Amino acid sequence: ASRAPFSRLEDFESLAEKRLPSDVWEYYSFPSCSGFTLQENKRAFQRYRLLPRVLRDVSGVDTAATVLGSRLDMPVAISPTAHHSLAHPDGEKATAKGAASANTAFVVSSFANYSLEDIAQSAPQGVRWFYLIPQNDPARTEELLRRAESAGYTAIWLTVDLPRFGFQNRRDSRIESAEGKRFPNLTFDNAPSDVRSSEFSAYLNDSVKQPITWDDVVWLRKNTQLKIVLKGILSAEDAKEAVKVGVDGICVSNHGGRQLDGVPASIDALPDVVRAVAGKAEVYVDGGVRSGADVLKALALGARCVFVGRPVLWGLACDGAEGVHQVLQLLKEQLNLAMAQAGCSRVSDIKPSLVVHESYYLR
Numbered sequence: 001a002s003r004a005p006f007s008r009l010e011d012f013e014s015l016a017e018k019r020l021p022s023d024v025w026e027y028y029s030f031p032s033c034s035g036f037t038l039q040e041n042k043r044a045f046q047r048y049r050l051l052p053r054v055l056r057d058v059s060g061v062d063t064a065a066t067v068l069g070s071r072l073d074m075p076v077a078i079s080p081t082a083h084h085s086l087a088h089p090d091g092e093k094a095t096a097k098g099a100a101s102a103n104t105a106f107v108v109s110s111f112a113n114y115s116l117e118d119i120a121q122s123a124p125q126g127v128r129w130f131y132l133i134p135q136n137d138p139a140r141t142e143e144l145l146r147r148a149e150s151a152g153y154t155a156i157w158l159t160v161d162l163p164r165f166g167f168q169n170r171r172d173s174r175i176e177s178a179e180g181k182r183f184p185n186l187t188f189d190n191a192p193s194d195v196r197s198s199e200f201s202a203y204l205n206d207s208v209k210q211p212i213t214w215d216d217v218v219w220l221r222k223n224t225q226l227k228i229v230l231k232g233i234l235s236a237e238d239a240k241e242a243v244k245v246g247v248d249g250i251c252v253s254n255h256g257g258r259q260l261d262g263v264p265a266s267i268d269a270l271p272d273v274v275r276a277v278a279g280k281a282e283v284y285v286d287g288g289v290r291s292g293a294d295v296l297k298a299l300a301l302g303a304r305c306v307f308v309g310r311p312v313l314w315g316l317a318c319d320g321a322e323g324v325h326q327v328l329q330l331l332k333e334q335l336n337l338a339m340a341q342a343g344c345s346r347v348s349d350i351k352p353s354l355v356v357h358e359s360y361y362l363r
C-alpha cells in the first residue's frame with residue numbers, strides 16, 4: 001500500500017473541489033436548508049476533549065475491529081453515498097477496490113451507478129453491505145434482496161431518516177453532469193433513462209415505498225437472513241424500538257446534515273443511543289468524522305465503528321480507487337497514532353473515560 005500524499009483529509013477536500021465540475025462539487029458538499037446541522041457535526045467533535053493515559057506499553061498498536069461479524073483493519077468504514085460516477089468514471093467499482101485494499105467495509109447505496117454484481121466483481125474479497133430502498137411491489141424488493149445475497153453482500157442497511165424522496169436542496173436538481181447515469185439497484189426495466197428528468201422523478205415516486213415504517217423493518221427481518229442495520233436514528237426511543245424488532249446494528253446519523261436541518265450533531269446523539277441499546281445491537285455513528293482523533297472520540301463514546309461519507313468522495317475524485325485507499329489509509333494511520341498517544345493498544349482499550357465534554361472544563 002502506498003503512503004497517503006496528504007496529511008489531512010481536508011487536503012483531499014481542496015483538491016477534489018478543484019477537480020470536480022462545480023455542480024457535482026455542490027451536490028456532494030451542500031447541506032439542507034441553513035446548514036446548521038452540517039456545521040454542528042464538525043463543531044461537536046471539537047467540544048469533546050481526549051484525556052490520554054500515559055506510561056503504557058503501546059509499542060504494538062492494533063486498530064483491527066469486528067463489525068457485523070467481519071474482521072476489518074480498523075473500525076472505520078464507508079457510508080452509503082449516491083452517484084460515485086460523478087466523481088470518477090469507475091464509480092462504485094473504484095470505491096469498492098479502495099475499500100477492499102484498505103481492508104474495510106463499503107455500504108453500497110441504492111443510488112449507485114454500477115450494479116451490485118459489477119461492484120462485487122471489482123473487489124471480490126471486499127466486505128460489502130447494501131443500502132436497500134424498499135419498493136412498493138414486494139416482489140421487486142425480494143428481487144433486490146436475492147441479488148444482494150447472491151453477490152456476497154452480508155448486511156442490508158435501511159436508511160430511516162428519509163420518509164420522503166425528492167430534492168433535499170436545490171442543488172440536487174442541477175447536476176447537469178448526471179446525464180446517462182443509471183441506478184441499476186433501484187430501478188427496473190420501465191424506468192426513464194435520464195435521471196434528471198421529471199419523468200424519472202415521477203417513476204421513482206410511483207415505484208419506491210414512501211414512507212417506510214417499522215412494518216417494513218419487520219418484513220425485512222422475516223425475508224432475509226442477512227444482518228440488518230438501521231441508519232439515521234437519533235433518539236433513544238427509536239433505538240429501543242429497533243432493538244425490539246431485532247436489528248443487528250444502528251447507525252446514529254443525520255445524513256451528513258442533508259435531511260432535517262436543526263437536528264443535533266450525530267456525535268452528541270450517540271451516547272444516549274448507546275445507553276438505550278445496552279449492548280443488544282452494534283451502534284455506529286457517521287457525520288463530520290475528519291481525523292483519527294475524531295474516530296477515537298466516537299469509539300470512546302460507545303460507537304463500535306465510525307463511517308465516513310464525503311471524505312471518500314473526495315478521495316475518489318482525486319485519484320479513483322487509489323484516492324479512496326489513501327483517504328482510508330490516512331485515517332488508519334491517524335487512528336493508530338492517536339491510540340498510541342492516548343495509551344490504547346487495542347480498540348477494546350478505548351474506554352468512555354478517555355473522552356470528556358468541554359462543559360466539564362468550563363464549569
Ligand code: FNR
Pocket residue numbers: 027028029041079080081082109110111131159231253254255256257258286287288289307308309310311
Ligand atoms: C449521502 N448520504 C446518503 N445516505 C444514505 O443513506 N443513502 C444515500 O444514498 C446517501 N447519499 C448521499 C450522497 C451524498 C453526496 C452525501 C454527501 C451523503 C449520507 C451519508 O451516508 C452519510 O450519512 C454522511 O455523508 C456522513 O457525513 P460525512 O461523513 O459526509 O460528514
